[in-house]
């Protein structure tokens with residue numbers, strides 16, 4: 345650990361239990377000073393970010409129409425959740441912190457790598473172990489599901505590749521607000537959805553196109569993440585949307601994407617005669633608009649986390665509604 349505390353760290357010299365929890369989950373505002381290497385490793389894997397990926401698997405299982413509540417299917421689904429959450433999201437988050445260590449030294453110096461809490465070789469070995477475990481488990485799932493074509497393994501390797509080009513030079517997709525956030529939105533919504541669907545059914549072009557369309561709402565969600573680091577991003581030349589368009593315009597782009605593309609998915613559900621599910625999805629957009637108005641649009645810099653915490657449950661519930669509608673339509 346660094347000898348001279350940063351202003352951020354000195355103001356939190358005595359971590360309370362809330363900031364300790366935030367630290368373990370890999371959230372903004374975490375307490376500094378963790379010494380257990382396993383807790384630091386977990387912090388790098390940002391468990392809070394596993395939730396949407398695990399949820400994507402649930403939605404894919406639902407949309408396949410082939411999931412049943414047998415012990416075998418429950419175990420298969422749980423293994424796929426382990427793959428997409430702890431292993432692959434853990435891999436992508438550790439990799440991201442590895443390549444972002446200079447940026448984080450400006451924006452969030454208390455993070456494990458810039459604070460010196462973990463060494464670079466320890467980080468690299470964590471990345472490689474998580475990746476190898478992820479690919480291994482994906483292959484086991486393919487064998488278990490009796491796949492002739494190893495779809496889950498291909499999705500896992502594809503996801504690992506997107507993670508790499510998202511974070512690492514020379515492409516570093518996250519430097520571009522549109523490309524980076526779409527990669528993020530698609531990887532968080534479409535990829536685990538495809539994995540869950542492929543495990544219990546046949547992945548088809550309709551699911552692929554619809555989830556890629558849905559991922560444009562995910563792009564909006566991903567933009568929310570960019571408001572916490574506007575200054576550092578500007579200094580390092582990262583073209584996030586708040587840097588490109590200014591905070592207010594970027595906030596509007598963000599909420600419009602979230603709302604319009606969910607509404608677009610609802611229209612698709614109507615077109616396949618899943619009217620009840622479409623109505624529920626539209627009803628779930630209303631509280632999101634309310635929280636956008638109450639928190640996010642008024643002060644995106646202050647209220648980004650508060651907005652995500654209040655509105656995201658409705659968005660993710662909407663995803664399950666869509667999965668169930670598609671499974672019902674099979």
Ligand SMILES: C/C(=C\COP(=O)(O)OP(=O)(O)O)CCC[C@H](C)CCC[C@H](C)CCCC(C)C
Nearest residue numbers: 428432433440499500503507510531535536539
């Ligand atoms: C690292 C990611 C986001 C963090 O971005 P950023 O650096 O802007 O934010 P922080 O400042 O908070 O660090 C996520 C990147 C996601 C990536 C593009 C792809 C993820 C792939 C999946 C994990 C693969 C899942 C495959 C599975 C379902 C078979």
